[in-house]
Amino acid sequence: MNEQDFAVGASGLTKTFTLEWTRKKLLALDGLDMQVRRGEVFGLLGPNGSGKSTTMKLILGLIRPTSGMIKVFGEPSGSLASRRQLGFLPENPYFPGFLSAREVLNYYGKLVDLCGKQLRERVEELIELVGLPLAADRALKTYSKGMLQRIGLAQALLHDPDLLLLDEPTAGVDPIGSRQIRDLILALKKRGKTIIFSSHLLEQVQEVSDRVIILHRGKKMQEGTLDELLSVQGQSQFTVSGLTPELQEKVAALLKSEGAELVNVSHPKQKLEDYFIRSVSK
Ligand SMILES: Nc1ncnc2c1ncn2[C@@H]1O[C@H](COP(=O)(O)OP(=O)(O)O)[C@@H](O)[C@H]1O
Numbered sequence: 170m171n172e173q174d175f176a177v178g179a180s181g182l183t184k185t186f187t188l189e190w191t192r193k194k195l196l197a198l199d200g201l202d203m204q205v206r207r208g209e210v211f212g213l214l215g216p217n218g219s220g221k222s223t224t225m226k227l228i229l230g231l232i233r234p235t236s237g238m239i240k241v242f243g244e245p246s247g248s249l250a251s252r253r254q255l256g257f258l259p260e261n262p263y264f265p266g267f268l269s270a271r272e273v274l275n276y277y278g279k280l281v282d283l284c285g286k287q288l289r290e291r292v293e294e295l296i297e298l299v300g301l302p303l304a305a306d307r308a309l310k311t312y313s314k315g316m317l318q319r320i321g322l323a324q325a326l327l328h329d330p331d332l333l334l335l336d337e338p339t340a341g342v343d344p345i346g347s348r349q350i351r352d353l354i355l356a357l358k359k360r361g362k363t364i365i366f367s368s369h370l371l372e373q374v375q376e377v378s379d380r381v382i383i384l385h386r387g388k389k390m391q392e393g394t395l396d397e398l399l400s401v402q403g404q405s406q407f408t409v410s411g412l413t414p415e416l417q418e419k420v421a422a423l424l425k426s427e428g429a430e431l432v433n434v435s436h437p438k439q440k441l442e443d444y445f446i447r448s449v450s451k
């Protein structure tokens with residue numbers, strides 16, 4: 170694969186912060202190698218302080234690495250060519266509460282050089298995309314956290330970037346709001362966007378990510394598809410309806426005679442979140 174096939178290519182990426190008062194050094198990111206392919210939804214997972222936001226800021230070029238290399242679509246991070254292709258939803262986006270969503274998007278649209286009819290159409294399209302047409306003229310101080318995150322997402326999409334960086338997009342958002350944000354991520358992937366998002370809420374990552382990296386204290390602990398990381402090797406699962414105790418015994422005996430073993434019989438569980446969403450949407 171060639172450099173341009175990767176949305177992000179980082180090798181040996183390291184960031185040390187010098188603490189202001191004590192002059193102590195803090196190693197926030199330690200030799201990270203990371204390749205994100207075009208069109209992928211990529212999850213950066215890890216507890217608080219593991220280096221997720223630092224990685225995002227390095228991709229954006231908001232901070233420079235202490236050592237190592239990082240490129241965005243083959244361009245050095247921080248260069249104009251790389252920034253044009255990037256959209257960013259920060260961890261705690263701030264918008265003036267007295268403005269409406271439509272006003273905020275118009276303002277940010279002008280900052281990325283949109284104007285006139287093009288600006289108006291883009292703003293309407295994004296309000297529609299993030300599912301807020303009914304609330305678009307309300308002051309943002311009346312918005313829930315989930316709605317604010319969706320406006321933050323619309324803001325990040327104004328200049329139609331190819332790569333989106335979403336820092337903890339579902340933190341502090343209730344289950345229904347989180348589900349809406351995840352559906353949006355999948356809709357954007359369908360449109361060919363590459364998405365890198367971070368989360369310390371591990372459950373929420375499963376449904377959307379193609380691949381993940383698990384960070385801990387600035388070091389990469391694991392990398393791969395969730396299938397690779399989560400499937401228990403050497404065991405398989407059947408789902409059966411109409412299993413009687415007698416049939417179960419026969420199956421166990423058959424398996425035994427073939428040198429296999431019935432390890433566990435249980436009822437499939439629905440996820441608590443699905444159960445919750447089904448219950449409240451009744
Ligand atoms: N500007 C900074 N100055 C000093 N330390 C920082 C700075 N930014 C981040 N850190 C430290 O770097 C580590 C990684 O932080 P961060 O990337 O924000 O973690 P995460 O986003 O995974 O919670 C933390 O220990 C954090 O305190």
Ligand SMILES: [Mg+2]
Pocket residue numbers: 221222223260336
């Ligand atoms: Mg963070």
